[in-house]
Amino acid sequence: MTEPTLLVLGCSAQQLPVIDAAHQRGLRVVGIDPDPEAAGATVVDSFVVADLGDHEACLATAMRARPAGVLTFAADYPVPMVARIAEQLNLVGPSQATARAMTDKLAMRSRLAAAGLATPRFAPVTGPDDVAVFGRPAVIKPTQASGSRGVAAVDGRDPSSLIDAARAESADGKALIEEYVPGPEVSIEAVTIGGRTTILAMTDKLTSGPPDFVELGHTQPSRLTERSGELAALTTKTLCALGLRSGPSHTEIRLGPRGPVVIEAAARFGGGCIASHLLPIAAHIQAADVAVTMALGGTGQVEPSIGGGAAVRFLTPRGGVVRSIAGLDEVRGWSGVVEAVVEVAVGDRVGPMRSARDRVGYVVASGPTAAEAGLLADRAAASITIETSPRS
Numbered sequence: 001m002t003e004p005t006l007l008v009l010g011c012s013a014q015q016l017p018v019i020d021a022a023h024q025r026g027l028r029v030v031g032i033d034p035d036p037e038a039a040g041a042t043v044v045d046s047f048v049v050a051d052l053g054d055h056e057a058c059l060a061t062a063m064r065a066r067p068a069g070v071l072t073f074a075a076d077y078p079v080p081m082v083a084r085i086a087e088q089l090n091l092v093g094p095s096q097a098t099a100r101a102m103t104d105k106l107a108m109r110s111r112l113a114a115a116g117l118a119t120p121r122f123a124p125v126t127g128p129d130d131v132a133v134f135g136r137p138a139v140i141k142p143t144q145a146s147g148s149r150g151v152a153a154v155d156g157r158d159p160s161s162l163i164d165a166a167r168a169e170s171a172d173g174k175a176l177i178e179e180y181v182p183g184p185e186v187s188i189e190a191v192t193i194g195g196r197t198t199i200l201a202m203t204d205k206l207t208s209g210p211p212d213f214v215e216l217g218h219t220q221p222s223r224l225t226e227r228s229g230e231l232a233a234l235t236t237k238t239l240c241a242l243g244l245r246s247g248p249s250h251t252e253i254r255l256g257p258r259g260p261v262v263i264e265a266a267a268r269f270g271g272g273c274i275a276s277h278l279l280p281i282a283a284h285i286q287a288a289d290v291a292v293t294m295a296l297g298g299t300g301q302v303e304p305s306i307g308g309g310a311a312v313r314f315l316t317p318r319g320g321v322v323r324s325i326a327g328l329d330e331v332r333g334w335s336g337v338v339e340a341v342v343e344v345a346v347g348d349r350v351g352p353m354r355s356a357r358d359r360v361g362y363v364v365a366s367g368p369t370a371a372e373a374g375l376l377a378d379r380a381a382a383s384i385t386i387e388t389s390p391r392s
Helices: 013-024 057-064 079-089 098-099 105-114 128-134 159-169 225-241 274-282 287-295 329-333 370-383
Strands: 007-009 028-033 046-049 069-071 120-125 137-140 175-179 186-195 197-209 213-221 245-254 259-266 309-314 320-326 337-342 363-368 385-389
Touching: 007 057, 007 079, 007 128, 013 028, 013 274, 013 287, 028 057, 028 186, 028 213, 046 057, 046 370, 057 079, 069 079, 069 287, 079 098, 098 105, 105 120, 105 175, 105 225, 105 259, 120 128, 120 213, 128 137, 128 274, 159 175, 175 320, 186 287, 197 245, 197 274, 197 370, 213 274, 213 370, 225 245, 225 259, 245 274, 245 287, 274 287, 274 309, 274 337, 287 329, 329 370, 337 370, 363 370
Parallel strands: 007 028, 007 069, 028 046
Antiparallel strands: 120 175, 137 175, 186 197, 186 245, 197 213, 213 309, 245 259, 309 363, 320 385, 337 363
């Protein structure tokens, strides 16, 4: 008897946990990724190089594989294709309307505003006149992108260049402008089953702030315990408004001067080590296994438990050519350091820190509390020295 197949869209390093979880169940894994050297290319049982927006290529692969399930673990771009394949092969997945609403920021904002939920004031933007009319403080974003790519505060820079940069990063070539909401940001991991949502964990986010808002770290559980009920209720209403009936989700909420405001909501688990590392440590939830279960039609019903604290801090050296790397082996030997990774080598070029793709590694730490895990992760990241010199 041939083992069932799982189709995984995206084979980057952040997808490895679901590939491993599927293999542990005895599933055959077929992966699709545009990068022939993707981290999962040699790990899956069958690998296809294709753009994850290429419906013809992806559907042809799915028709050949005849999978029992299709998913992406922690990436936005493949979500609409997951929905299209799931619909055409009668598999579990978000509807195409929901996938669009949860990957297109203009559609998302419109849905949430129509439902009366707190969301930043927003508008499509095509030129500097739109920026002038909208006013400040404001942020320009691609309508379809993730990982802070193309996101920039409206400041003294030429607005046309900011718009062009955002459009260049957007899958549909469009951009929007939205009100900048100051305040701490929390992300919420959840699973929805038959329209009923269970909150798994809340995570505090650390960013570089304006002008580029690059994520520098995450700490779990959130310190904002007194707001957990309010944040859970807003998350549930958000997912309902966006039409998510079944599957994992990652919602980002900022606590602004007027109260909690929904910044983003995604139909997949959180990246940046949130689902792969922090959830298992701080909430005793194996998110990858949950994602595979749900893709195969299982309930994925889980109850979070109190574990301890977990934190990740990303390595963000100055742009230039890497001249030396020190401290990595020492940090890996520290008690409480779960994982330390440097993704560059001497001689590599490092770009300026403008989005998540410019980060060059990370440190994950655990501790009795979130605060202790965060302090250890901070100290460990600071102890890994990546020296660069200006680009030649």
